[in-house]
Amino acid sequence: MKVLLITTSYPDFPGSTRGIFIQRLCRELVSQGMEVVVLTPRVYRESPLSEREPGIAVHRFRYPSGNRPLNQVKSIPVLPMCAYLLSGLGKALFLAWKEKPDVIHGNWIVPTGLIASLAGLLTKTPVINTARGMDMRVSEKGFVRLLFDLAVRLSAKVTVVSEAMRERGSLAGAEVITSGVDPSFFSVSPDHAAHAILHARSLEPVYDVRTLIRALPLVLSQIPDARLVIAGTGSQEASLRMLASELGIGAAIEFLGSVSNRAIGPLMEKSFVYASAATADGTSIAMLEAMAAGMVPVVTDIAPNRAFIEHGKDGFLFRPGDEDDLARCLIRAFRHEITPQTLQRKRLSLEGSVSWGFVAKRFAQIYRELVQGSQGMRTSFSAR
DSSP, X not given: OEEEEEESXXXXXXXOOTTHHHHHHHHHHHHTTOEEEEEEEOOSTTSOSEEXXXXXEEEEEOOOOTTSOXXXXXXXXXXXXXXXXXXXXXXXXXXXXXXXXXXXXXXXXXXXXXXXXXXXXXXXXXXXXXXXXXXXXXXSSXXXXXXXXXXXXXXXXXXXXXXXXXXXXXXXXXXXXXXXXXXXXXXXXXXXXXXXXXXXXXXXXXGOHHHHHHHHHXXXXXXTTOEEEEEBOOTTHHHHHHHHHHTTOGGGEEEXXXXXXXXXXXXXXXXXXXXXXXXXXXXXXXXXXXXXXXXXXXXXXXXXXXXXXXXXXXXXXXXXXXXXXXXXXXXXXXXXXXXXXXXXXXXXXXXXXXXXXXXXXXXXXXXXXXXXXXXXXXXXXXXX
């Protein structure tokens, strides 16, 4: 079976971590006998227009990106977005004609899911679309919301990465399939004696790293050797470094910049607490990886996180934007209010439900169901 997977994010070049989990999904689908064709935007000039690895062919379409991803732009630029949609749709139609995929899978409904839906409509190929966290932020209202709902209506199947996303009316009938976790994280052994906090999200406004940095002086007043390790980069890096300097805590914060996924496991082994101050999210892969590694998660009290964490039992939830509440939770984590035995039970419970093998197997089953349903409809129509 051949899948055309259209995605907003995919690693741009060797060492890139943007959309790395989509690459993992593709590789797992290949291991289950699928052939995968990936279509993704060419964001950076140095990214190749096409590349291959066993079982996966990657194609990139051009658009005026300004050499930065769309999620680093404060407001949606109209002309670049129009060029994005037209270029992406043209390339999708070409690949659908050339590769003859059995199914099209869009990841992120705006904008690539819309491209997937239109390509499926025009080529009569069944479409599954997966809504992810960023979709909910960019499509809250206005014209983008209309495009979002159109893409959903044109899909034969829709999945979401968290139960909370089903609260939106157009997604009420979607199936929940969380993003997966690489099996290697389940064998990580964090340092329970370390007073290190790991943050492994990009440095963009939605992840609110400013609140995490503002919480650190309060933590240091109780735990003087505490330190914050920031693995990632983004548009706010310079201002965050300046904030740390202004607060006089620069020595307690380590900005690592872009970190390969292979290096995250070793960082976890030197840490004990994982923190995220994201104000909105889907199911956070970074959080699931930390929990799979046996770390204590300290994350915002938002619906997607509440689906995995019971406050004070197997992690801590703090009010978004509240550095005092965050600091209190970090201090409680370092005081071992959650036992290693509890953390171990939690990671074992996750192993059977969020590994990439489990996730890919479910998607492969959906692909087969869509193809069978499409063939059945054609047979029925022919019989008339």
